[in-house]
Amino acid sequence: MSVIVVDGLTKRFGDFAAVDGVSFEVPAGQLVAVLGPNGAGKTTTLEMLEGFLAPTSGTARVLGADPHRGDRRWRARIGLVLQSTSLDAELTIRDTLTVFAGLYPAPRPVGEVLELVDLAEDAETRVGALSGGQRRRVDVAIGIIGRPEVLFLDEPTTGLDPEARRRAWTAVQNLTTTGTTVVLTTHYIDEADHLANRLILLAGGHVVTDTTPEALRSQGGPPTIRYRLPDAAPVGDLPATLSPYVDRNARTLVVRADDPTGPLRDLLRWADRHRLDLSMLEVGPPSLEDAYLAAIGEPPASEGAS
Amino acid sequence: MTATTRAGTPRMPSVGRLFAAQIGYQARLLASGRAITIGIGLPVILLIASHGNHARSSAAGFAGWAAFGLTLTAWNTYGVRLVAAREAGVLKRWRATPLPRWCYFLGRIAATVVVAVVAGAATVAAGVLLYHTHLTVGDVLGALVAFVFGAFAWAATATAVTALIPTVEAAAPTFLLIYFPVILVSGIFGSISEPHWLSAIASYLPAQPLVHAVAAALGHTAGHPLLPARDLVVLAAWAIAGLAVAVATFRWEPHRPTQRRAARAPRPAGPTGPSPQSANSGRESGRAGDDVQADPGSAGPLACRERTPPRGARALPAGPLAVRHRVDHPLCHTRGYPLDSPLVTVDQLG
Numbered sequence: 001m002s003v004i005v006v007d008g009l010t011k012r013f014g015d016f017a018a019v020d021g022v023s024f025e026v027p028a029g030q031l032v033a034v035l036g037p038n039g040a041g042k043t044t045t046l047e048m049l050e051g052f053l054a055p056t057s058g059t060a061r062v063l064g065a066d067p068h069r070g071d072r073r074w075r076a077r078i079g080l081v082l083q084s085t086s087l088d089a090e091l092t093i094r095d096t097l098t099v100f101a102g103l104y105p106a107p108r109p110v111g112e113v114l115e116l117v118d119l120a121e122d123a124e125t126r127v128g129a130l131s132g133g134q135r136r137r138v139d140v141a142i143g144i145i146g147r148p149e150v151l152f153l154d155e156p157t158t159g160l161d162p163e164a165r166r167r168a169w170t171a172v173q174n175l176t177t178t179g180t181t182v183v184l185t186t187h188y189i190d191e192a193d194h195l196a197n198r199l200i201l202l203a204g205g206h207v208v209t210d211t212t213p214e215a216l217r218s219q220g221g222p223p224t225i226r227y228r229l230p231d232a233a234p235v236g237d238l239p240a241t242l243s244p245y246v247d248r249n250a251r252t253l254v255v256r257a258d259d260p261t262g263p264l265r266d267l268l269r270w271a272d273r274h275r276l277d278l279s280m281l282e283v284g285p286p287s288l289e290d291a292y293l294a295a296i297g298e299p300p301a302s303e304g305a306s
Numbered sequence: 307m308t309a310t311t312r313a314g315t316p317r318m319p320s321v322g323r324l325f326a327a328q329i330g331y332q333a334r335l336l337a338s339g340r341a342i343t344i345g346i347g348l349p350v351i352l353l354i355a356s357h358g359n360h361a362r363s364s365a366a367g368f369a370g371w372a373a374f375g376l377t378l379t380a381w382n383t384y385g386v387r388l389v390a391a392r393e394a395g396v397l398k399r400w401r402a403t404p405l406p407r408w409c410y411f412l413g414r415i416a417a418t419v420v421v422a423v424v425a426g427a428a429t430v431a432a433g434v435l436l437y438h439t440h441l442t443v444g445d446v447l448g449a450l451v452a453f454v455f456g457a458f459a460w461a462a463t464a465t466a467v468t469a470l471i472p473t474v475e476a477a478a479p480t481f482l483l484i485y486f487p488v489i490l491v492s493g494i495f496g497s498i499s500e501p502h503w504l505s506a507i508a509s510y511l512p513a514q515p516l517v518h519a520v521a522a523a524l525g526h527t528a529g530h531p532l533l534p535a536r537d538l539v540v541l542a543a544w545a546i547a548g549l550a551v552a553v554a555t556f557r558w559e560p561h562r563p564t565q566r567r568a569a570r571a572p573r574p575a576g577p578t579g580p581s582p583q584s585a586n587s588g589r590e591s592g593r594a595g596d597d598v599q600a601d602p603g604s605a606g607p608l609a610c611r612e613r614t615p616p617r618g619a620r621a622l623p624a625g626p627l628a629v630r631h632r633v634d635h636p637l638c639h640t641r642g643y644p645l646d647s648p649l650v651t652v653d654q655l656g
Contacts, residue, residue: 082395084394102327103319104404
């Protein structure tokens with residue numbers, strides 16, 4: 001059974017279509033990352049699913065209901081973390097969570113939620129005194145305290161330091177083990193790769209690709225040769241097949257080729273001739289980031305190509 | 307499956323309990339903020355400072371200071387905090403919870419009434435201690451009723467006014483600009499000589515009837531009604547009208563500037579993936595996109611865009627080696643290569 005069904009969802013602001021004919025379904029228990037550049041329509045899509053915005057056309061169903069008309073009982077089954085932190089600053093974390101827990105029919109115990117988001121030691125700290133990362137985790141705590149069946153996370157880790165991001169990820173992963181369906185928007189390709197078992201790429205309000213991280217990576221284009229040139233390297237003497245691909249300022253050679261054998265042979269021959277240190281040479285597979293950039297660089301006409 | 311069983315069995319908390327809890331929560335927020343100290347502190351300081359002023363030493367005389375503390379809380383403190391909460395997204399967050407919206411809306415107003423009445427009562431208590439005034443239980447109850455009417459009128463009207471205030475920065479100046487003229491013509495700081503027409507207007511504003519009603523209750527003598535009905539009617543009218551306008555115009559979401567975004571320029575197809583030209587067109591549309599405000603994260607430092615090649619850059623010759631430009635934002639490089647990735651230009655080709 002699909003927990004979320006979106007069909008031809010469109011939101012216009014005047015002449016501008018922020019979301020333009022988006023369709024997808026999310027089965028129960030899936031963790032979906034909605035990825036895309038700024039202005040792609042991620043937040044607008046999410047806000048229609050959360051019930052904040054009514055679509056201009058198309059339909060959205062979350063747990064079988066129209067989110068914009070979702071009643072109190074429906075809202076008790078939904079959890080969300082908004083794009084920006086939105087907390088009253090005056091009370092402690094524990095008091096704040098206790099108040100929110102009181103809104104739900106079967107909330108998680110406050111102590112359990114504090115553990116889940118790794119804030120148990122700061123429970124008696126006023127929200128206003130917390131760091132940005134800690135506040136973000138309070139947002140997540142409020143999002144999950146009602147045992148939501150569907151959780152919407154809008155860029156939950158933007159602005160967090162790497163360690164705080166890892167902690168937030170762990171909290172989200174802990175949730176999915178309980179069967180919660182999660183829809184997350186993010187700028188971070190590694191976040192999507194780490195957390196999600198499905199990626200929906202939006203660009204210009206369209207679904208560009210709807211795929212898995214593995215499948216997207218395989219679209220990432222050719223393998224890459226990368227060589228940080230030693231200071232002594234006589235760049236002017238590079239073979240003509242390689243010289244166009246040198247960034248002289250960064251003193252780096254980057255070559256992408258479907259078959260890297262030829263350029264690699266040329267490079268090795270040149271390096272051997274000048275007795276250059278090859279410890280800074282890398283030859284690697286396409287990255288998910290490259291695949292992502294290739295995908296969103298395509299015109300919307302390729303929608304559904306995956 | 308789990309969805310239906312989970313939603314079906316546990317009962318939703320009762321609305322009455324939710325409303326009471328919300329009043330308690332909002333009252334705690336209001337009382338723990340520093341702003342509330344002004345509603346209690348300032349009138350008491352003024353009361354002490356005016357010690358010896360004969361006109362101010364009677365029970366009726368300190369009704370003005372009590373109304374001052376009450377209105378500071380129910381108008382300025384409440385109104386500014388409401389705008390701040392809206393702009394910070396706090397209201398939006400609450401709207402998405404299972405709490406009925408009216409519970410939040412009225413809970414906030416009711417909590418303000420409670421705290422504002424406490425502020426007014428604290429000033430009266432300070433006056434009683436300072437001047438050894440004798441008050442009957444009836445006087446005190448009458449004053450409390452007047453306080454409740456007054457606090458409700460001011461808080462409801464403040465709620466209506468928040469719809470006109472787009473930013474937190476504009477909140478305090480707007481509320482104060484309305485507040486001071488009203489309380490000055492209403493005799494809160496003592497009677498001023500003002501033209502008759504101005505007193506007539508003041509008697510229909512919510513400050514003078516409040517002072518008048520509190521003074522009547524505190525200085526009550528036998529044979530007179532405890533509370534002047536006309537004043538209570540004026541206050542009730544402000545409360546009802548304020549509430550009606552507030553319900554019709556209330557905003558839950560932060561204010562955002564209007565969307566101004568040009569349509570994306572079509573990307574010309576390059577010979578090998580995104581070419582320098584397409585990178586250029588991406589930049590153009592990126593510039594247009596800088597005006598977009600609907601997505602709060604849109605314009606700004608998080609944009610992942612292709613780096614603009616310098617003037618004169620041209621497409622690489624199509625060949626077996628496909629070279630693509632790299633984006634120039636650190637967040638796009640959480641996986642992959644460091645920031646100093648190459649950008650091929652004509653100079654380098656030459």
